[in-house]
Amino acid sequence: MTGTPGLDLVVDLPAPEAQPPAARRSVLRRLLTNPQGACCLAFLLLVVFMGLASPWLAPVGPNVTNLAAVNAPPFSPHHLLGADASGRDILSRLMWGTRETLLACVIVLLVSVLLGVTSGLIAGYYRGKFEASASWVSDVLMSLPGIVLLIALYARTGPNIVAAMAVFGLLIAPVYFRLVRSTVVGVRNELYVDAAKVVGLSDFRIVGRHVLSAVRGPVIIQSSFVLAAGIAIEAGVDFLGLGNPAQPSWGSVLQQSFNNIYNNGASVVWPALLISLTILALVLLGSVLRDLLQSSAHSRTLSSRRRRELSRQSRQDALPATKARPASSQDVVLSIRGLRIGYPDGTGGVREVVRGADLDVRRGEIHGLVGESGSGKSQIAFSTLGILPKEALILGGSILLDGKDLLASPKLMQEARGRRIAYVPQEPMSNLDPSFTIGAQLTYGLRAVKEMTKQEAEKKLLGLLARVGINDPERVFRLYPHQISGGMAQRVLICGAVAADPDVIVADEPTTALDVTVQAEVLELLRELDDERELAMILVTHNLGVVADICDYVSVMKDGLILERGDVDSLFESPAQAYTQELLSSSRRVELTEV
Amino acid sequence: MLRFALRKVARAVAVMLLVTFATFTLMYGNGRGIARGVLGVDATPAAVQAEVVKLGLNQPLVVQYGKWLRGVVTGNLGTSFFTGQPVRSVLSTRVPVTLTLIVVTLALAAVLSVLIGVAAAVYGGWIDRVIQPLSALGAAIPAFIIAIGLVFAFAIRVRFFPATGYVSPNQSITGWLSSITLPVLALLVGSIAAAASQFRGTVRDTLSQDFVRTLRARGIPESRVIFRHVLRNAAGPGLTVLSLQTIGLIGGAIIIELVFALPGIGDLSDTAAQQGDVPIVMGLVLVTTVIVQVVNLLGDLAIAAVNPKARMS
Numbered sequence: 001m002t003g004t005p006g007l008d009l010v011v012d013l014p015a016p017e018a019q020p021p022a023a024r025r026s027v028l029r030r031l032l033t034n035p036q037g038a039c040c041l042a043f044l045l046l047v048v049f050m051g052l053a054s055p056w057l058a059p060v061g062p063n064v065t066n067l068a069a070v071n072a073p074p075f076s077p078h079h080l081l082g083a084d085a086s087g088r089d090i091l092s093r094l095m096w097g098t099r100e101t102l103l104a105c106v107i108v109l110l111v112s113v114l115l116g117v118t119s120g121l122i123a124g125y126y127r128g129k130f131e132a133s134a135s136w137v138s139d140v141l142m143s144l145p146g147i148v149l150l151i152a153l154y155a156r157t158g159p160n161i162v163a164a165m166a167v168f169g170l171l172i173a174p175v176y177f178r179l180v181r182s183t184v185v186g187v188r189n190e191l192y193v194d195a196a197k198v199v200g201l202s203d204f205r206i207v208g209r210h211v212l213s214a215v216r217g218p219v220i221i222q223s224s225f226v227l228a229a230g231i232a233i234e235a236g237v238d239f240l241g242l243g244n245p246a247q248p249s250w251g252s253v254l255q256q257s258f259n260n261i262y263n264n265g266a267s268v269v270w271p272a273l274l275i276s277l278t279i280l281a282l283v284l285l286g287s288v289l290r291d292l293l294q295s296s297a298h299s300r301t302l303s304s305r306r307r308r309e310l311s312r313q314s315r316q317d318a319l320p321a322t323k324a325r326p327a328s329s330q331d332v333v334l335s336i337r338g339l340r341i342g343y344p345d346g347t348g349g350v351r352e353v354v355r356g357a358d359l360d361v362r363r364g365e366i367h368g369l370v371g372e373s374g375s376g377k378s379q380i381a382f383s384t385l386g387i388l389p390k391e392a393l394i395l396g397g398s399i400l401l402d403g404k405d406l407l408a409s410p411k412l413m414q415e416a417r418g419r420r421i422a423y424v425p426q427e428p429m430s431n432l433d434p435s436f437t438i439g440a441q442l443t444y445g446l447r448a449v450k451e452m453t454k455q456e457a458e459k460k461l462l463g464l465l466a467r468v469g470i471n472d473p474e475r476v477f478r479l480y481p482h483q484i485s486g487g488m489a490q491r492v493l494i495c496g497a498v499a500a501d502p503d504v505i506v507a508d509e510p511t512t513a514l515d516v517t518v519q520a521e522v523l524e525l526l527r528e529l530d531d532e533r534e535l536a537m538i539l540v541t542h543n544l545g546v547v548a549d550i551c552d553y554v555s556v557m558k559d560g561l562i563l564e565r566g567d568v569d570s571l572f573e574s575p576a577q578a579y580t581q582e583l584l585s586s587s588r589r590v591e592l593t594e595v
Numbered sequence: 596m597l598r599f600a601l602r603k604v605a606r607a608v609a610v611m612l613l614v615t616f617a618t619f620t621l622m623y624g625n626g627r628g629i630a631r632g633v634l635g636v637d638a639t640p641a642a643v644q645a646e647v648v649k650l651g652l653n654q655p656l657v658v659q660y661g662k663w664l665r666g667v668v669t670g671n672l673g674t675s676f677f678t679g680q681p682v683r684s685v686l687s688t689r690v691p692v693t694l695t696l697i698v699v700t701l702a703l704a705a706v707l708s709v710l711i712g713v714a715a716a717v718y719g720g721w722i723d724r725v726i727q728p729l730s731a732l733g734a735a736i737p738a739f740i741i742a743i744g745l746v747f748a749f750a751i752r753v754r755f756f757p758a759t760g761y762v763s764p765n766q767s768i769t770g771w772l773s774s775i776t777l778p779v780l781a782l783l784v785g786s787i788a789a790a791a792s793q794f795r796g797t798v799r800d801t802l803s804q805d806f807v808r809t810l811r812a813r814g815i816p817e818s819r820v821i822f823r824h825v826l827r828n829a830a831g832p833g834l835t836v837l838s839l840q841t842i843g844l845i846g847g848a849i850i851i852e853l854v855f856a857l858p859g860i861g862d863l864s865d866t867a868a869q870q871g872d873v874p875i876v877m878g879l880v881l882v883t884t885v886i887v888q889v890v891n892l893l894g895d896l897a898i899a900a901v902n903p904k905a906r907m908s
Contacts, residue, residue, distance in 0.1 A: 140610050140613065140614075142839065142842075143610060143839075143842065143887055143888065143891055144614060144842070144884070144887075145842050145845050145846065145880075145883040145884060145886075145887055146842060146846055147845065147846030147849055147850070148845065148846070148849070148864065148879055148880055148883045148884075149618065149880070151849075151864045151865075151867075151868045151876065151879070152618050152621065152622060152868070152876050152877075152879075152880055153621070154868045154869075155622060155867065155868045155871050155872070155873060155876045156621055156622055156624070156625065156628075156871075225735070228735045229735075232735070232736075232737040235737065235739075235740075236737060236739060236846070236850050239739060239850055239853070240849070240850060240853065240865055241865060241869070242865075242868060242869075254743070258743055258746075258854065261746070261747070265747065268743060268747060269747070272740050272743055272744065272747075275737075275740060276736055276740055279735050279736055279737075280732060280735070280736075282735070283731050283732060283735040284728075284731075286731075287728070287731055382808075385811075385812045386811075387808050387811050387812050389803075390719075414814075417811070417812060417813075417814045418812060418813040418814020418815070419814055422812070422813070423809060423812035423813070425805060425808070425809050425812075427805055430804065430805040430806060431805045431806045431808075431809040432806055432809075433806045433810065433824050433827075433828065434806075434828065434902075434903070434904060435824070435827045435828050435901060435902055435903060436824075436827075444815075444823075445810070445813040445814075445815060448813070448814060448815040448816065448819065449813070449814040449815075480903045480904075482903075482904060493809070496813060497813075500813075500814070
């Protein structure tokens with residue numbers, strides 16, 4: 001509890017973003033119009049006012065005893081919240097005690113902001129040795145048992161709230177240090193900071209004008225959490241009896257009420273409530289501020305009911321003709337009919353990224369799916385495996401594997417995935433699990449879909465690794481993904497895809513992320529495997545060179561539609577569509593300039 | 596892995612030396628003050644001076660610290676200025692109670708925060724919307740307020756659990772369990788809240804990684820994708836938060852031991868601080884620093900065990 005709330009919160013704050021100044025000016029107004037924010041702010045202002053005005057507002061002084069009112073219950077005459085074991089008015093003591101809490105908060109905030117923000121600015125802006133040593137100090141401070149140190153301090157100084165809160169401010173300063181440092185490191189590399197340097201502004205002015213404005217928002221948010229932690233620790237220290245006995249505080253009122261709980265149980269409610277509500281108000285205020293200052297946190301995923309509604313709606317809108325078209329030939333393994341995929345556009349509607357696609361892939365055939373980025377080709381690839389992102393909506397159509405519609409049955413899709421249809425991804429390095437060795441993840445993946453002993457699986461995989469061109473399979477088996485090259489990683493992924501002997505391979509830009517020399521080898525490998533195993537392969541690419549190299553058949557996509565299809569030779573010879581001609585000529589131009 | 600572990604141990608030892616030296620200097624900086632505290636306010640200056648010499652407080656601080664440190668290594672932490680009892684035997688009756696609270700809380704927090712965090716990240720929707728504000732609140736409300744709430748409810752209202760007092764596990768396991776239930780509950784809320792929101796965030800991030808899509812495409816069942824692959828990759832930051840929780844848990848335990856009348860280090864540190872019983876306070880600083888460093892060390896090793904990159908860098 002005490003002390004750590006603020007320390008934890010820095011970890012889950014999303015990376016702060018620089019906001020344009022116009023958006024920030026209205027933050028106070030937006031805060032006041034937000035019901036949650038306005039309530040919290042009003043409550044906190046009330047608490048502050050109660051503390052500052054206690055000499056005039058409080059019914060009696062904090063230490064005035066009234067023996068007639070010992071353990072008076074709440075709502076008794078003259079004692080709205082009751083009185084304690086010495087007959088002191090609890091309401092008055094809480095009001096006077098607010099001053100001690102406010103003082104504690106001011107000290108904690110001043111010390112931690114001063115130390116944390118300053119050192120964070122310097123460390124983030126100049127980096128180097130200061131950053132390294134300040135980070136070390138910050139790590140050490142974060143690993144100190146705060147309460148125990150405050151107890152040790154008390155043993156030396158006696159009750160001294162100023163010293164105790166200053167020490168706590170020091171202990172919590174790393175929260176600001178880490179936040180500010182990472183923000184400044186981010187901002188420092190922004191173009192406008194570079195521009196300011198080029199113009200010749202001094203560091204002091206750059207920090208003052210550009211860096212501080214980026215840091216201000218996150219610091220304000222964090223401060224409300226730090227204040228909550230400060231209230232908790234102050235109350236905790238006083239509850240331990242380490243506060244000044246002559247000066248009431250929320251913590252000491254709580255402690256005295258608690259010791260008296262069997263005589264006057266209700267009296268413990270008020271201080272506990274006041275402390276909790278104040279902390280609650282600060283935390284809620286902090287999260288409202290976070291939402292206002294960092295609006296990027298909103299999610300676009302729709303509720304499942306809304307998703308069903310949208311799909312139903314658009315299925316009804318769909319042309320009936322797209323559904324009925326049968327698969328064209330006997331050899332066809334996978335066939336896509338009238339597939340439509342959409343995404344929520346953020347305003348309640350749907351943006352269609354695939355608008356009725358038909359596609360057939362035959363055994364032993366490589367089917368190229370070409371188009372520029374955003375044309376919807378990867379969406380088609382993902383949908384055949386049922387691995388579209390969560391927010392995607394299938395609006396209509398079917399995916400037929402041996403004539404059975406995978407979209408109609410999640411069970412069929414699950415049985416096909418990995419067993420009959422396999423996937424080769426685009427970016428080899430990010431598609432291997434970094435926490436497992438190559439061997440472990442290949443073996444595990446294979447055994448998840450095939451009933452095999454570990455030894456059988458390993459034997460098969462080692463053979464396959466050799467087949468896909470890895471020289472020392474036994475050694476690679478024991479390596480982690482970050483220890484191998486991109487080309488090797490792609491071979492490993494291809495090995496993982498073919499290991500379960502699938503009928504269909506969906507390869508999504510399998511060579512885009514590789515070096516040019518490796519690209520040709522990997523394409524050659526895919527072609528060989530396709531011939532050996534009589535696979536039906538969908539090869540998604542934006543590169544017509546790749547298509548010309550290994551594809552038999554090609555479909556050209558633009559804006560979610562398949563514009564043109566045909567076997568590679570005739571399509572390259574005489575493209576019918578203007579877009580295909582454009583695509584071909586631009587790719588030839590690129591080849592010419594590259595040569 | 597061994598080099599990684601050794602480096603972490605060296606770091607932990609360095610931090611412990613630094614912290615104990617700093618507190619030692621703070622505590623023993625005023626030798627006459629300590630002596631007057633022991634003798635009482637009426638002591639004559641001569642008597643105070645004699646006490647300073649008797650307690651060895653007239654030696655240079657570095658020499659005193661060296662002696663104390665040699666004592667630590669040989670298991671002798673000095674004796675209380677007030678009761679004359681060896682600090683070590685005083686601590687050995689108190690520390691196990693507090694340590695039990697912390698270890699039980701950490702273990703429960705680890706399991707529950709993983710489950711809650713994963714549920715919030717995977718299912719999203721209303722679970723997520725309920726969990727997020729609750730965890731912000733749970734992390735901010737101090738454990739002793741929750742403890743007082745529990746005592747208020749169970750001592751004053753329903754008397755279901757023993758509100759206060761402690762039963763040793765040697766006497767009765769069930770008695771022990773019911774005597775630590777409420778204290779652990781009070782400590783648990785904040786730890787779970789902090790760690791669960793961390794797990795939620797990293798599990799969410801990991802779920803959107805490419806390799807998760809590839810694992811799914813390979814036909815691995817979703818539950819295994821999450822618990823074997825996603826969780827392992829997402830564990831690091833959550834484990835860090837959990838190990839940092841130890842600091843908060845020690846502070847929390849010290850205060851709530853007073854609430855539940857448990858015979859741990861809470862009551863001891865309170866008395867020692869008020870009396871100015873410096874050897875006891877130093878012993879407490881040592882023990883708590885060691886606990887924090889050991890848990891942090893275990894946390895680092897656990898992270899290294901799940902993440903091959905962490906142990907190689």
